[in-house]
Amino acid sequence: MTRTTPRLRCRDCGLVAAKWAGRCPGCGAWNTLEEQEGGPAGVVPATPVELAAIPKGGAVPLPTGVGELDRVLGGGVVPSSVTLLAGEPGIGKSTLLLQMLASLADGGARSLLVSAEESPEQVRQRAERLSALRPGVWIVAATELGEVRSAMQRVQPDVLVVDSIQTVADGEAGGAPGTVSQVRACAQALAEDAKRGGPAVVLAGHVTKDGSIAGPRVLEHLVDTVLTFEGDRHHALRLLRAVKHRFGAVGELGMLEMTESGLVEVVDGGAFLLADRRPANPGSVVFAAMDGRRPLLVEIQALVCPAAGPPRRSASGYDTARLCQLLAVLDRRVGLRMASQDVYVSAAGGVSVAEPAADLAVALAVASAATGRVVPDGMVAIAEVGLGGELRRALRMQSRLSEAGRRGFGTAVVAAGEDAAGQVELRPTATLGAAIDACLGDAAEPPRLRVLSGS
Numbered sequence: 001m002t003r004t005t006p007r008l009r010c011r012d013c014g015l016v017a018a019k020w021a022g023r024c025p026g027c028g029a030w031n032t033l034e035e036q037e038g039g040p041a042g043v044v045p046a047t048p049v050e051l052a053a054i055p056k057g058g059a060v061p062l063p064t065g066v067g068e069l070d071r072v073l074g075g076g077v078v079p080s081s082v083t084l085l086a087g088e089p090g091i092g093k094s095t096l097l098l099q100m101l102a103s104l105a106d107g108g109a110r111s112l113l114v115s116a117e118e119s120p121e122q123v124r125q126r127a128e129r130l131s132a133l134r135p136g137v138w139i140v141a142a143t144e145l146g147e148v149r150s151a152m153q154r155v156q157p158d159v160l161v162v163d164s165i166q167t168v169a170d171g172e173a174g175g176a177p178g179t180v181s182q183v184r185a186c187a188q189a190l191a192e193d194a195k196r197g198g199p200a201v202v203l204a205g206h207v208t209k210d211g212s213i214a215g216p217r218v219l220e221h222l223v224d225t226v227l228t229f230e231g232d233r234h235h236a237l238r239l240l241r242a243v244k245h246r247f248g249a250v251g252e253l254g255m256l257e258m259t260e261s262g263l264v265e266v267v268d269g270g271a272f273l274l275a276d277r278r279p280a281n282p283g284s285v286v287f288a289a290m291d292g293r294r295p296l297l298v299e300i301q302a303l304v305c306p307a308a309g310p311p312r313r314s315a316s317g318y319d320t321a322r323l324c325q326l327l328a329v330l331d332r333r334v335g336l337r338m339a340s341q342d343v344y345v346s347a348a349g350g351v352s353v354a355e356p357a358a359d360l361a362v363a364l365a366v367a368s369a370a371t372g373r374v375v376p377d378g379m380v381a382i383a384e385v386g387l388g389g390e391l392r393r394a395l396r397m398q399s400r401l402s403e404a405g406r407r408g409f410g411t412a413v414v415a416a417g418e419d420a421a422g423q424v425e426l427r428p429t430a431t432l433g434a435a436i437d438a439c440l441g442d443a444a445e446p447p448r449l450r451v452l453s454g455s
Helices: 067-073 093-106 120-129 145-155 180-195 218-222 269-273 320-334 356-371 397-406 432-440 447-453
Strands: 004-010 033-040 082-087 111-115 137-140 159-163 200-206 225-231 237-245 253-259 262-265 284-291 294-306 313-316 341-347 379-382 411-415 425-429
Touching: 067 225, 067 237, 067 253, 082 093, 082 180, 082 218, 093 111, 093 120, 093 137, 093 159, 093 200, 093 262, 111 120, 111 145, 120 137, 137 145, 145 180, 159 180, 180 200, 180 218, 253 269, 269 294, 284 356, 284 397, 294 356, 294 397, 313 320, 320 341, 320 356, 320 432, 341 356, 356 379, 356 432, 379 397, 379 432, 397 411, 411 432, 425 432
Parallel strands: 082 200, 082 225, 111 137, 111 159, 159 200, 284 379, 313 341, 379 411, 411 425
Antiparallel strands: 004 033, 225 237, 237 253, 253 262, 284 294, 294 341
């Protein structure tokens, strides 16, 4: 009789453990280790192969025809791969996927869209609005895994899109559609079909309120590529990122604009974000940001006004805790006292700025708004601000300055020690106070500052 060895597998992340534990050592989830039967105890192990002896090669990406999507994917979707596109409901995932299928059809690819949330009539109406009706794009309204696989066998597509994976159910798996067991079972079955020489599979997935991908963590481990599609519903800008990509590097940023006729590629992000800027306004400073490997020019805006009650600190597109820290540095190290002032900071255009290199731009914007003095036009600010008021150097300075110079900015206020070459003149400063003096004049003298500080 063949002896089998029991094993434990985490139902969330798929980790195989030698013994039971209350908490998975891989993902940290509680009570997720389940016993499964392993293979025969005497099975012959796989033969090791020297890495250098493996022949070169690999699948050639299939361009989707959507430039910003191909940019993030490193050329396009790879045949027999599995990609997860995650985003909030209503952010534009279905629009992006439909436009992708239309562009693929223009290139001769055959595709199948599994519409598990909308009827074929609804999808056709959207396709007409987007001018995305093409021969070679097939659609099936199915929510049962068996129906999806049957339609895939009949159509034999090059690309299969499932919109969305949370609404597809496997009759052999327990639970309702969208539960952990159902999402895991359906995604795993479609991934196995792809790996056996099937089509490239693209799964649309929802995210939870905190921004994480809905469903089990094993879903992210099953797929080859994880894309996030983000944006503010009150703004037209949409951001596409790859947070996992087995066929290339991550870090590329795709930018698209949501219009009445669909998603339009934003090739020049700096021009798009600065299109409505008014340089003569106090409280406006341009920051040369890096989002992944893409440099962007972002306008940081600040507003300072007397507080009617307890002072408010509000930030949009910037961390509020970081803003409070900068205000404390301005108070103690520069003498700009705003204990009785409301302070509002915003990264204009619907983007979020999270890197510490934005500190100097935010602090300059607040000081400009408080004093009523305008930061000179044609100037960008790039530096991290320490608790001692010192300025610290930023990463990827050469890329930031190249983008600033391309957009016509001639001066950059940076930390002392920066020596990046380029067409932008550097103004190295050691402290935040010195940077404010260089941009706005003597921070201790402006009459309006004395009013704001209560002195």
